[in-house]
Amino acid sequence: MYAFTYERPATQADAAKLAKAGGKLLAGGQTLLASMKLRLAAPEQLVDLGAIPELAGIRREGGQLVIGAMTRHADVAASAEVRSAIPALAQLASLIGDKQVRHMGTLGGSVANNDPAADYPAALLALGATIHTTDRQIKADDFFQGLFATALEEGELITAVSFPIPKRAAYAKFAQPASRFALVGVFVAQSDGGVRVAVTGGGNGVFRHAGMEAALAQNFSADAVKGVATDESQMSSDLHGSSAYRAHLVGVMAGRAVAQALA
Template identity: 70%
Template sequence: MYAFDYQRPASLTDAAQLAASGAKLLAGGQTLLASMKLRLSSPETLADLGAITELSGIRRDGDHLVIGAMTRHAEVAASQDVLAAIPALADLAAHIGDRQVRAMGTLGGSVANNDPSACYPCAVLGLGATIVTTKRAMEADDFFQGMFTTALDEDELITAIRFPMAERAAYMKFKQPASRFALIGVFVAQTADGVRVAVTGGGNGVFRHEGLEAALNKDFSAASAASVKIDDSELSSDLHGSAAYRANLISVQTQRAVDKALGH
């Protein structure tokens, strides 16, 4: 590690001011600290958000579940409110990384980082959640803009995420064994407004699959998902799996997610 200025703001206002001045925000640190150790990131100032108590917590708000940005993965996985309202979200959180990652990693940190293979962005997009920040509220469809890129301004912080409750939902992940990130992850949610299918690990960030959504809106079954041909032309290909392999995984994991959502 190298020398840097460490700040621990006690309020959102102070944190936003630090971010506006060029400080790098530190949430759970599961990506940032590793990047710093590898010299892939070298911020002069870190602003640790851990002292801002209003950024943590889970609460029901009508037909929504509101989760603070600094809420740890382990807290989401163990929350009775999450287990009762959106069990698929608790299940997703319970299988992120390992126990140490779940103890330190945060919802807001994962969503703001928008790793193209991360699990939380898939749930946020799959459920059609709303990202609440220090400036505004953004729909998930407008928030994610590609690999490690979001609609956040430099001085804008995620404060909470509002998850609508789904009639049925499930997440299935085929893990890359070394990192435990998703080689392919699929979040399927059946809501009052229709079916949403979000995919992570496939390419340049999380995305919705319109073909799967159209088929599942007509018939919410694994057979319906299996009938959809997955185009691999824009999927990534690397040493972990070809684009064709990822396309097959999207189909298989969607079928499994539908079966899981149906309780099969």
């Protein structure tokens, strides 16, 4: 690693000041620390968010489930509040990486990083979540902007994510065996406002599947998505799977997610 200074603020306000001054925010460190070890990233100052209690926690506010940015994946998976309000979100968190990753990685870190194969972005997009920052509130539809790209401004800090509680929802993932990232993952959610379907792992970032949303709005069943095609040109292709294979997996995972939601 390169030399850097290390700060561990105790309040959100102090962290925001350091971030505005150019400090690199450290949440769970699952991507950043690995990048630094490989010398792909060389921040001059790290701002560790792990000592700020106000950034963690899970609570229900009316029809919303609010989860602090520094809440660990393992805590989301184990939370009785999450399991009661949005069981699909707890199940998604339980599928992230391995035990070590789940006990270190955070919701806010995953969302801010926006890895194209990460699980949480699919949940945020399908549930119509809102990302709360030190400066504003951003709808998930406006937040994710492609490969590792988000609407966050320099120095802007995610503080929490609020999830509308759906009628039913489920997440199905075909995991890459070594990393446990999604080769393809599909999150399906049905609410009073309609059906939303989000796909991760398949392309250059999480995206909504308009064709499946339309089909499921007419008939919320696994059969409804069987004949819905996924544009192969939207899918990535690598040593783990071709674009055609990933396009096929989208339909398979969507069908499984709908069946889970109805179970």
